[in-house]
Amino acid sequence: MNAASTQQRPEITIIGAGWAGLAAAVTLAAQGYRINLIEAAPQAGGRARRISIGDIELDNGQHILLGAYQELLGLLKTLGLKEEDIFIRTRLNLKMHCMHGKGLHITVPKLGNPLHMLIALLAASGLSIAEKWKIIRCWTTMMQSGFKLDQDQTVTDYLDKQQQSERLVKLFWRPICVAALNTDIEKASMQAFLNVLNRSFADNRANSDMLLPRTGLDRVLPQPALDFIRQKGGKVSTGERLLKINTGPEGVTDIETTKGYHVVTHLILATPYQQTRKLLAPLGHHAAITTAMMTLEDEPITTLYMQFPRHIRLEGYMQGVCDGISQWFIDRRTCNQPGLIAAVISASGTHMQMDRETLTQAVIAEIEKIFPDWPQPSSTWLVREKRATFSCTPASGNIRPQPGNIGHNIWLAGDFVDTGLPATLEGAVASGLQCARQIITDTSIT
Ligand SMILES: Cc1cc2nc3c(=O)[nH]c(=O)nc-3n(C[C@H](O)[C@H](O)[C@H](O)COP(=O)(O)OP(=O)(O)OC[C@H]3O[C@@H](n4cnc5c(N)ncnc54)[C@H](O)[C@@H]3O)c2cc1C
Structure with missing residues (x-):
């Protein structure tokens, strides 16, 4: 020029x-x-x-990016x-804990599309053969429709029609939807969810990678x-x-x-x-x-940062909880803050009625249950963003x-x-x- x-x-x-x-x-x-x-x-x-x-x-909220x-x-x-230099790129590794019952573990293998999703689901632990089959059937329906709906509807309505069981919704669909749309499945837009699924999981395998900031x-x-x-x-x-x-x-x-x-x-x-x-x-x-x-309308996002001793680490950097107050735990050793764990709670829910101390203690109690060997955090910082995003209905x-x-x-x-x-x-x-x-x-x- x-x-x-x-x-x-x-x-x-x-x-x-x-x-x-x-x-x-x-x-x-x-x-x-x-x-x-x-x-x-x-x-x-x-x-x-x-x-x-x-x-x-700190960041005003833990952010996760995708490939x-x-x-x-x-x-x-x-x-x-x-x-x-900016991100740690890892293959999607969805380890979901349940406070009541058995959890779920899905890792996306290093395979091309669409094998990566199929093998990931077939090899998942914590799901029965029938449950895996149900997810695969639902996924096939989404792909066949080109990830397009004639008329938008809520994620709950769509999953009901696809006969996804309560357990599958709790363990698999809801955590992904709430993380992606910051809106609970009862009111979230299925078309917006399909757009995210299409971009992240139906194309190049690397699109489903997680990118965790190094800084x-x-x-x-x-x-x-x-x-x-x-x-x-x-x-x-x-x-x-x-x-x-x-x-x-x-x-x-x-x-x-x-x-x-x-x-x-x-x-x-x-x-x-x-x-x-x-x-x-x-x-x-x-x-x-x-x-x-x-x-x-607005949806909040809440992040509780907890400082544990430097040797405390989360396997795979990120793990989820499907039936707790906490939704995701993320290890901030990615950005050179060893021992600092961020608990993320997306969208609105009962946690928004809790005062800061009650919410902090509720999250720590879940950590104690999931990671019984961890000591108490020495410090905590709670960041509430009441207007984090619009409600994706x-x-x-x-x-x-x-x-x-x-x-x-x-x-x-x-x-x-x-x-x-x-x-x-x-x-x-x-x-x-x-x-x-x-x-x-x-x-x-x-
Ligand atoms: C806690 C939290 C966690 C999140 N997690 C994720 C995540 O994991 N992954 C992800 O992809 N997204 C995440 N998001 C969403 C993401 O952060 C937002 O979608 C994005 O930052 C919005 O950017 P924006 O530029 O559209 O708006 P904004 O970031 O809101 O920028 C608008 C700017 O305009 C300025 N402004 C407003 N009014 C005026 C004025 N009158 N004059 C001058 N300046 C003005 C504001 O100060 C602001 O800096 C998260 C959001 C929050 C809050």
Whole structure:
């Protein structure tokens, strides 16, 4: 790209330095666009950020990524980062404990598609032949339908029709669905679940791999992205909140923030849906989008970090619980925090009614039962994100706006836009990339 064409590229104003906004900013900066990135919080990262509690550095919630996160992995390549420096990649190893009864263990073997899933299920321990057959039959039905439903329904309704027993739902389907959609199966969208299953398990075997960050989340994307944007001449302002969007006949003319005014020619809103709704509502032009977004609901994610002695380790880095308060235990030795175990509880449930101490003790009691040799943790830190993601219900599929241009010079990004994925890092990144690609196409200089 020569200097003349770079000069002609417009400045793109991006609101929100979460993973969606960062993805858009990096992609556009790489193509020579000038970036003006405005973030309300003191740091970038949004809902996937580093936090400090006392003298310990933690993530605001343990995040797990999958091999299927192709857009995110591509973005890291744009930043010149190597996957192996950032993630530990392991084959999916689903070890589920039961507080009452026998658990389950499934490992995805190093075989090509579709043999990997078939062999994984046939070799699973903790399931009878009849149960394995039921899952395989259900899986075959999903594949035959091309992972598409004529009409969306809840995961529970679908699994009932597929005659999946209560035990199979408890041990196998529910943990996967809640982890993937952050929504309980009674209200989760089967179509969104099928989209995840299709991408993760029906294609390349490596898509089902788990990617565990080797560092805090800030060093996975936010920090390298900010460095890149600045190196390319972009501006990044943190601690600056967008308050008002001003428009004229041709669309947005300027914006008002807590630090002043910015003239705008191209505006990407990469804020969470609650903020996006509030910012767009006064403009009037986007009534259909803002009214629909009023009906999206939130789901929480709770993480309890527990510090055990350094020699305490979880086999396979991650293990699940199918009938407890805790859902997953993850070993933070992956990011050089030996002995630190994160217990993750996705979606809403009775745990949200518990006070911090009661919840902490309930999780520790489950640890004692599952790992009786472990001592008590010396410290614990509880992080509750009440608005972690939107609730991924069948209704949400009709409400989520399309990513990209919504008229004139406004583009929408964020995990809530309709990428077909639930609210995930991959969905956020994909939405940001989609905005960037549209802008590049619309403004390309021939
Ligand atoms: C605890 C937890 C665990 C999770 N676990 C996983 C996981 O294991 N795997 C996975 O894939 N996903 C996971 N997710 C989901 C994932 O973190 C989100 O989907 C993703 O981070 C959303 O990114 P985003 O850029 O769309 O939105 P956000 O991260 O919310 O970014 C929006 C940004 O906009 C800023 N902003 C808002 N209003 C304004 C304003 N007026 N002016 C300027 N800036 C503003 C915000 O401060 C924020 O930085 C988890 C989420 C949480 C909370």
